[in-house]
Amino acid sequence: MSSISPKTIIPKEFYLQDPVKLAPKLLGKIFVRKLGDIYLTGKIVEVEAYRGKDDEAAHTYNGKTKRNDVMFREGGFLYVYFTYGMHFCANIVCGKKNEGSAILIRAVEPIDGINIMEMNRFGKTELPYSRRKLLTNGPAKFCSAFAIEKKDNGLDLTKEPIFLLKGEKILKNEIVTTTRIGIKKSVDLLWRFYIKDNPYVSKK
DNA sequence: CCACGGATTGGCT
DNA sequence: GCCAATCCGTGGA
Numbered sequence: 340m341s342s343i344s345p346k347t348i349i350p351k352e353f354y355l356q357d358p359v360k361l362a363p364k365l366l367g368k369i370f371v372r373k374l375g376d377i378y379l380t381g382k383i384v385e386v387e388a389y390r391g392k393d394d395e396a397a398h399t400y401n402g403k404t405k406r407n408d409v410m411f412r413e414g415g416f417l418y419v420y421f422t423y424g425m426h427f428c429a430n431i432v433c434g435k436k437n438e439g440s441a442i443l444i445r446a447v448e449p450i451d452g453i454n455i456m457e458m459n460r461f462g463k464t465e466l467p468y469s470r471r472k473l474l475t476n477g478p479a480k481f482c483s484a485f486a487i488e489k490k491d492n493g494l495d496l497t498k499e500p501i502f503l504l505k506g507e508k509i510l511k512n513e514i515v516t517t518t519r520i521g522i523k524k525s526v527d528l529l530w531r532f533y534i535k536d537n538p539y540v541s542k543k
Numbered sequence: 544c545c546a547c548g549g550a551t552t553g554g555c556t
Numbered sequence: 557g558c559c560a561a562t563c564c565g566t567g568g569a
Contacts, residue, residue, distance in 0.1 A: 387550070389550075396550070397550090398550080401566085401567095404565070404566070405565075405566095406564090406565055406566080407565095420550085420565095421563070421564070421565090422549055422550070422551065422563090422564095423548090423549060423551050423552080423561080423562075423563080424549090424561065424562030424563035424564075425551080425552080425561065425562055425563075426551050426552070428550060428551080430550085443550055445550085477551070477552070478550070478551075479550095479551050479552065480551085480552075483552095519550075520550075521549085521550050521551070522549095522550055523549090
């Protein structure tokens with residue numbers, strides 16, 4: 340895989356932005372998770388912004404609780420929550436302390452450690468290529484493939500074992516802006532962003 | 544204390 | 557397309 344040095348890790352300041360501004364900038368970034376001696380990596384291809392204060396769909400809308408505590412930190416932490424009795428979803432906390440904003444990672448394009456991801460998701464590897472995109476084309480699928488769970492909640496994203504790398508520049512005209520998925524409140528906000536025509540996006 | 548339902552997924556119809 | 561699976565945070569009694 341491409342070289343990883345502390346220098347190439349995306350710094351703290353990057354995360355201290357408004358979620359709706361930051362979300363499209365996360366597209367094309369490389370999500371890295373160190374697992375034992377190996378690195379699982381993937382290009383972020385789909386995200387959703389959840390903003391504190393004015394967003395009824397955000398977990399933080401009704402104030403601080405044990406579950407959403409990490410979301411009230413300043414930007415640069417990983418917020419992981421458990422849902423539907425069986426799935427985890429991962430978010431990148433952003434903005435100022437006590438703002439309560441985060442960006443849900445909905446899909447990545449697998450790069451390194453694909454056989455490990457296959458093991459994590461399906462318990463076996465060397466799956467047909469046609470099943471490749473099923474690895475990470477959804478928020479809970481991504482967490483399963485990258486072995487992200489409750490214990491990863493609150494990790495500092497500026498160091499191992501989980502951080503982001505710069506990746507490739509995504510042009511404005513390659514980004515699709517649309518409504519978020521699976522929520523019942525604030526359904527009209529155009530706060531979902533994905534890379535146009537990327538096969539790993541969860542839903543058009 | 545208890546009942547509800549969710550930022551989902553996958554299997555079956 | 558429909559719906560069960562399965563946990564636990566949250567909110568109302």
